[in-house]
Amino acid sequence: xxxVHVRVLNELGHxxxxxxxxxxxxxxxxxxxxxxxxxxxxxxxxxxxxxEPGQRIALIPIARxx
Amino acid sequence: xxxxxxxxxxxxxxxxxxxxxxxxxxxKSLRTRTQxxxxxxxRKQNAYLATLNEIxxxxxxxxxxxxxxxxxxxDNYITRYDEQKKEATERAETFLKEFLGEEGYETYRKDGYxxxxxxxxxxxxxxxxxxxxxxxxxxxxxxxxxxxxxxxxPDHVVSVVQTIRERPETLRRDYRRx
Numbered sequence: 271x272x273x274v275h276v277r278v279l280n281e282l283g284h285x286x287x288x289x290x291x292x293x294x295x296x297x298x299x300x301x302x303x304x305x306x307x308x309x310x311x312x313x314x315x316x317x318x319x320x321x322e323p324g325q326r327i328a329l330i331p332i333a334r335x336x
Numbered sequence: 337x338x339x340x341x342x343x344x345x346x347x348x349x350x351x352x353x354x355x356x357x358x359x360x361x362x363x364k365s366l367r368t369r370t371q372x373x374x375x376x377x378x379r380k381q382n383a384y385l386a387t388l389n390e391i392x393x394x395x396x397x398x399x400x401x402x403x404x405x406x407x408x409x410x411d412n413y414i415t416r417y418d419e420q421k422k423e424a425t426e427r428a429e430t431f432l433k434e435f436l437g438e439e440g441y442e443t444y445r446k447d448g449y450x451x452x453x454x455x456x457x458x459x460x461x462x463x464x465x466x467x468x469x470x471x472x473x474x475x476x477x478x479x480x481x482x483x484x485x486x487x488x489x490p491d492h493v494v495s496v497v498q499t500i501r502e503r504p505e506t507l508r509r510d511y512r513r514x
Contacts, residue, residue: 277431279494281486283424284431306498313435315502328431331487333499335507336480 272323277310279330291321305329421488428490435494452497454504466492468500468507479507 273288276297289297298307307316310326321327338357343350358366404410433441436450444450444464452460461469461476466489469476481499483492499506 279491331495333495334482
């Protein structure tokens, strides 16, 4: 089954993960509130987690104010 | 006569010398004072020696630490880390370009900042160093944004731009520095 390509912007300098849509959803549940989920194709926020296999996703950290 | 003066001519110059006769009790007192002074000087010398020993011990520890920190495997680690950081920054720069689009990226590089409109219709400016400013009452006011440790600068810029676009309310005005 084709995986979801996930790019996480972190201190490691773009960690890339290959996850099944289910694994991806699980990950997002755990990281909720820390990242914006962005479709790399359109660079728009993925509002509903209807992720398709093969989709390229970037997780962009939400900036915090002081 | 307990005191008298004389002039002495010496190879080093001409001196007026004053002599004072000492009584036995004055001699005893002078001895006591001199002994005390000698004791004080010895105490001072011991204190300096103790400090000197401490400094020498510390120097030895610091030298050993410096030597250990210059081990070849540590140098290799630093080189590897710097290379990884450089690659990470290059990847982040490429992503920033994709994120902003060719035109947006060119403008950002040319102007040195990005003009962003947030979801509430307010205008912001994100500088090339990742700092954010917001137009408030006709003036650009600095907004405090915490930079995540070790996050490459272009990724930080992406994060700030995305946050301004989607969740501007999480960023507040920095009243300390304007």
